């Protein structure tokens with residue numbers, strides 16, 4: 001039996017933030033990882049996705065300037081782009097593991113499983129700890145349809161040797177919309193199929209509608225209120241069938257219908273940790289129903305979006321609070337969400353929809369940005385922002401933006417909201433001009 005102060009299960013961004021923080025406070029820490037050290041984000045999530053997106057964004061900027069000083073749209077070389085992605089991702093697991101080892105954090109590679117006596121088995125190793133942190137993340141959910149065994153996921157897409165000429169995505173959430181943008185820009189014909197009329201439900205409905213129009217204008221076959229009911233092999237392709245009997249042949253079908261918590265192997269029932277279909281139940285201190293077991297990151301059942309910076313924030317919170325008594329509950333700052341692509345959709349703070357419901361408290365400014373200098377310069381065809389302003393303080397408290405530059409603007413607004421600033425406050429800062437940052441003072 002090997003004894004530790006804390007054992008962290010899951011070597012992703014959340015687990016690693018907790019492990020390094022607790023180690024820095026003098027704790028004897030071990031981390032267990034069953035697959036790739038570094039977890040989803042750097043191996044098969046945010047980072048490889050955004051490497052592919054670099055080509056998409058550059059192509060989109062060039063496309064917008066056709067007839068405005070550029071001629072010829074660059075084409076994506078999938079093989080070379082995938083090689084660039086792999087050159088980055090292949091170093092992640094060994095680099096992450098050696099970072100832990102050189103810091104003096106114990107590591108175990110294998111699937112962790114709790115025993116009824118509260119200890120942990122990892123292969124041939126038996127571990128015991130005063131406290132445990134479960135940070136095992138999520139994995140793609142495979143819908144139970146006829147032929148579900150033929151469905152692939154974002155894991156396979158982000159490591160494809162060659163891109164099929166036709167690809168079908170089942171679900172228009174974050175993953176589906178981003179993969180649609182990449183595959184479309186790289187030359188594949190994309191079917192983006194969503195079962196309801198409300199894709200990207202967490203985002204402003206008007207801007208989502210605008211985004212769907214943009215995707216359709218780019219040549220993506222966007223079908224809402226459509227259920228894929230069966231997938232079957234057809235020669236070296238697949239036949240997709242919908243509930244209304246429509247069908248087509250496609251080179252690959254991806255389940256992009258959401259993700260599920262990775263908890264099956266842990267046997268959490270043996271140690272009285274309660275879970276739901278959405279993940280592990282925790283209190284405000286991220287403590288589970290077993291007082292010695294904590295959980296963080298994507299595996300937790302909580303309303304905050306499941307994003308890398310949120311997992312890291314929770315890891316740092318636990319590193320701080322596990323070493324103190326009677327710690328205060330975690331308080332999340334405003335959390336920006338961005339759907340990347342040729343056109344980016346971003347949102348932060350009080351949503352325009354919520355602000356409209358509470359109209360006596362908030363004002364929503366719906367601004368067409370296409371004629372603003374920053375967007376004319378790059379010929380951004382559909383830039384629009386909704387800014388939420390608190391009527392009493394005049395502070396900006398929320399925003400939703402659709403534009404090729406949304407990821408930058410939302411991060412500037414994150415600082416504005418975090419620092420309780422109004423446009424008048426922003427005007428007291430001299431920004432480099434003309435830039436997206438110098439636009440901030442004009443938002444109300």
Ligand SMILES: Cc1cc2nc3c(=O)[nH]c(=O)nc-3n(C[C@H](O)[C@H](O)[C@H](O)COP(=O)(O)OP(=O)(O)OC[C@H]3O[C@@H](n4cnc5c(N)ncnc54)[C@H](O)[C@@H]3O)c2cc1C
Pocket residue numbers: 009010011012013014015032033034035036037038039040041044045046047049110111112113135136137138154175262265266296297298299306307308309311
């Ligand atoms: C395609 C895609 C794109 C994304 N893009 C973005 C983005 O642009 N921005 C963003 O902020 N977020 C993005 N995300 C979400 C982001 O990847 C996650 O929020 C983040 O990785 C969560 O970190 P985590 O530490 O909670 O879990 P994970 O990173 O999933 O790590 C959990 C680790 O636990 C391990 N594990 C599981 N069970 C066991 C066990 N029994 N024993 C031992 N180890 C175990 C797993 O192998 C895994 O390595 C994306 C996700 C996907 C799938």
Ligand SMILES: NC(=O)c1ccc[n+]([C@@H]2O[C@H](COP(=O)([O-])OP(=O)(O)OC[C@H]3O[C@@H](n4cnc5c(N)ncnc54)[C@H](O)[C@@H]3O)[C@@H](O)[C@H]2O)c1
Pocket residue numbers: 143170171172173174175176178193194195196198199200201227228256257258259305306307337338339340
């Ligand atoms: N840019 C980013 O920050 C980014 C990118 C990718 C993923 N993520 C994170 O990962 C999480 C998971 O992303 P995701 O896209 O897998 O899930 P998601 O929940 O965002 O989207 C899945 C969508 O599929 C729909 N769906 C469910 N069943 C379906 C079916 N049978 N047919 C068609 N559609 C169906 C759901 O209604 C939902 O809208 C996100 O919530 C986000 O937190 C973030």
